[in-house]
Amino acid sequence: MSVFSNSSLFPPPIPAKIQTCKTIKDLQQLHAQKIKTGRIRDPFAAAQILQFYALSDHPNLQSAHLVFTHMEEPNCYSYNTIIRAFSDSNQPLEAIIIYHQMLHDRFVKPNQYTFPSVLKACSREIRIEEGKQIHCQIIKHGLNLDDFVLSNLIRMYVICGVMDDAQRLFKGSVQSKNIFGGIDKSGEGIIVIWNVMIDGYIRIGEFESARKLFDEMPQRSVVSWNGMIAAYAQNGLFKEALEVFCEMQTSDLHPNYVTLVSVLPAISRLGALDLGEWVHKYVEKNMIKVDEVLGSALIDMYSKCGSIDKALQVFDCLPHRNVVTWNAIIGGLAMHGRADDALDHFFRMEQAGVAPSDVTFISVLSVCSHAGLVDEGRSHFKNMVRVNGLRPRVEHYGCMVDLFGRAGLLKEAEELVLNTPMKPDDVIWKALLSACRLHGDTEMGERVARRLMDLAPHDSGSYVLLSNLYASLGNWEDVAKVRLMMKEMDIRKDPGCSLIAIDGMIHEFLVQDESHPRAKEIHSMLEEMAVRLRSTGYMPDTTQVLLNIDEEEKESALYYHSEKIAIAFGLISTNPSATLQVVKNLRVCADCHSSIKLISKIYDRRIILRDRNRFHHFEKGSCSCMDYW
Incomplete structure (x- = not known):
């Protein structure tokens, strides 16, 4: 029988006794029996034992390697199994070494299932020279047009940072597809190749090139959309992430679990509550399982979009909670200044037997800082070390300095630093x-x-x-x-910027911004707000204008802070009962804080403002922070 027959390329039928093995221990007993009876020399039995050791949920690579090295004539399938196992392990270099042995075995030759694994090993070890040699061998074996091999080859160049070679391979593959009949029926192979190339540009921070390639894709998979959304969201390009997500909804493909987990952080950062609620409804309608990861993302979204009560509802409905979900709700409550609720959930977390992490204590200390709970903060900081055995990080010391500083204990704060x-x-x-x-x-x-x-x-x-x-x-x-x-020194201050979402669209305003299409209407509303504020006895706090200009100019400057512009736009763009939600990149100034309290009373509006530090819920002339922020 030829050693290159089909039986050496594909897995042999699984013997009945091996099928009954549930654990490595079961297999070891069967393995010992095979050795004792001499049946281990059966290439099919040896190959299946090798596969179980190498590719089970809890592999035993040492045993797998021993089985492989004692095989008299390992076939291509056995080589591929052990190479794949090592390429996925923490010893990828071993996969390259075994591949080298394979090349010197005159009875076998590598096939289309060999190269993806050994290329993965090269990628993980950043072995570009070995990768180039394998590229030559791929051409030699006539597999350079195989989509699966080609996508892994491009990925190897991408991960090793050799984008020029990756680009040449990609262009060649696109041209060959066009020459030989265009995109294949399924489209899967060519889509993978495009996805790999887009990922390469994302890795080196060339988002424009990645987006250009994404827009040019002849076909897209859900993976294509997810990759682009996640890339934007993880690199702070939140508006772009939402744009791609909204564009995806007009395509033939539907968001999946990964899409939602990827886009929710971007929704959170922009405060786009309407879109966040749409995502939550989509989850419920499509019966997508809300596990700890998706649940935490939804809690974080509702918290950062100003709807802490809905965050609590999501938390209460979770069937299982881990430290991440507890951290999400405690952090959300802390952000909204709900000190009693945050500390109560911290207590409930401990009662549930979930050990708090260092992230938990950042939220706990933060809520103590914003609520002026100095003694409680000191106590939790000590317990973090003495009771929970956690070593404070620089962030925890930062919270304590902030706690002492806000309370006016400046000497104690400096000593701690x-x-x-x-x-x-x-x-x-x-x-x-x-x-x-x-x-x-x-x-x-x-x-x-x-x-x-x-x-x-x-x-x-x-x-x-x-x-x-x-x-x-x-x-x-x-x-x-x-x-x-x-x-x-050419050092520039970050300009004040405020965002407000109206009907799913994000509107962005800078200080004294007149670029919006409705700038005239916004300006009229700002003037109306100023008149109505003065009628209540409000006087602008010009000490908040940190410029050496006259009082009249200072008063005028205060009217055009970005959060006031955003609120003015919200007032003219929504119905009289709608809550206005504004996100600001800097800390809200004292004058804006005082005037927004009055605006909430004058216009009978609930206004939620998220600044750099926390949330402020303005309603009927007061703020949830109790003027301590």
């Missing part, structure tokens, strides 16, 4: 500098600012905070010095 076991990062120093500005401590503020500028000389945050500290005290000379320093 100076005595942290790790080097304080810029976030900790910024928390302390922000507290110095809040409480008007110029001496400490200058000291902290110098530390920050040494640590992150090109980060605008430290310069802006110091400038604002000087400005709040009317020290315009030092404000000018800081601004000049920023100009000389």
Whole structure:
């Protein structure tokens, strides 16, 4: 019988006794019996034992390798099995070594099932030279037009960072498909090749090239859409992620579990509640299982889109909860300033036997900070170490510095920074500098600012905070010095930006923004808001304008903060009972906070504002933060 017959290429029928094996231990007993009776020399039996050891849910590669090395004449199927097993393991180099042995075995030759595994091993080990040699062997064996082999070959070049060779292979494959009859019937092979190439551009951060290729695809799979959505979402391009998701809904393909888990973080960051609710309804309508991952994503979405009550509903309906789902709801409650509820859920988490993680304590300490619960914060910080055995990270020290700073305990905050076991990062120093500005401590503020500028000389945050500290005290000379320093170093402040979603569309506004198509109507509403605010006795807090200009100019500047523009647009674009939800990239200023409280009363509107630190729920002239933020 020829050693190249079909029986050597495909798995032999599974013997009845091997089918009864449920565990590696069962197989070991059968294996011992085969050795004792000498039937291990049967190539079919040996191949099946090898397969069980190598490719089971809990593989035993050491035993698999022993079986393989004792096979008298391993066929192509056996070689492919052991190569695949090692390529998927933490020893991918072993797959390349066995492939080299295969090349020197005169009784076998590699086939279309060999090359994908050995190419994967090259990718995982970043062995580009070996990969190129295997490329030559693929051509030699006439498999360079096989879609499965070709997609793995392109992926190898992509992962190894050799995009020029990947691009040449891709173009050649597209041309060959066009020459030999266009896209194949199923389209699956060529779609995979396009997906691999798009992933390559995403890996190196060339999103425009990836999107161009995506738009040119003759056919797309759900994987194609998911890859593009996830790439945008994971790299902070949230609007682009939503655009692709909305475009997908007009295609013939439907979102799946992976699509939803990928797009929900983008919806969360933009506060697009309408779209988030659509996703939740889609999940329910299509009976998609809400596990811990999807459940956590939905909780996070509702929390960050301002609907904490719906987040609680999702949490309460989850059949199973793990540390991630508990963290999601505790973090959401903390973000909304619901200190009692957050700490209650933390207690329930411990009662349920779920051990809190370091992420849990970030949320717990954060809620203590925003609620001014200094003693509780101290207690949880100590218990984190003594009771839970967790080592505090720099983020936990940052929360404690913020907790002390907000409460006016500046000396205690500075001592904690100076005595942290790790080097304080810029976030900790910024928390302390922000507290110095809040409480008007110029001496400490200058000291902290110098530390920050040494640590992150090109980060605008430290310069802006110091400038604002000087400005709040009317020290315009030092404000000018800081601004000049920023100009000389080409350091630019992040502009204030606010988002509001109306009918599923995201509208973005900057300070004094007049670029919107409805700018005239927005301006009229801003003027109306100013008149009605003054009629209540409101006086603009011009100390929040940190520029050396006259009072009239300061008052005018306050009216055109981005969150007020977004609210004005919301008032003219929604029905009188609709809740307005605004997302701002910076901390809301005191004047905007005071005026939005009054606007919620004047217009009888519920306004939810998410700033850089937390949520503010404005209703009937008051805010959920109780003016402590």
